[in-house]
Amino acid sequence: MNKEEILEKSRMENKNQDERERAVAAQANTYGMLGMAVIFIILFLIRFFVKGGxxxxxxxxxxxxxxxxxxxxxxxxxxxxxxxxxxxxxxxxxxxxxxxxxxx
Structure with a gap:
């Protein structure tokens, strides 16, 4: 596979997306995971200490x-x-x- 074929394949794989959009999506996933962890901890503490279960x-x-x-x-x-x-x-x-x- 030569350089031009590799570039063309890369363009096809990344069609309708640029590097910035992918970076923002990755950051959004990271923040979403962090937010979910915080909510999980809060729900766990409520369940364990307040509701007793x-x-x-x-x-x-x-x-x-x-x-x-x-x-x-x-x-x-x-x-x-x-x-x-x-x-x-x-x-x-x-x-x-x-x-x-x-x-x-």
Whole structure:
């Protein structure tokens, strides 16, 4: 593959998007994840200290989000660390879901 073919392929892959839009989208995802973590912590504290109950469902949702994110990262970027993260987060999610089903 020569330089022109590579450039053409890159243009086709990035059609209707520029670098700035991709950077903003990546930042938006990061801020969204941070916001979700803050809301999760607040809900967990309310559930645990105010309402007096377990938070298995909250943990399952939160770790499920991280698991799906890790799986996508592994699929797109590959790598051993991403694979380990994806598997670990998926297993943790399943554990929280089972605990919710049993002790809910």
């Amino acid at each position: 377990n938070a298995y469902d909250l943990f399952a949702m939160y770790f499920g989000f991280i698991a799906v994110s890790s799986i996508y990262r592994w699929k797109v970027l590959g790598g051993k660390a991403a694979a380990v993260s994806a598997v670990m987060m998926s297993v943790i999610t399943v554990i929280w879901m089972v605990l919710y089903i049993i002790y809910g």
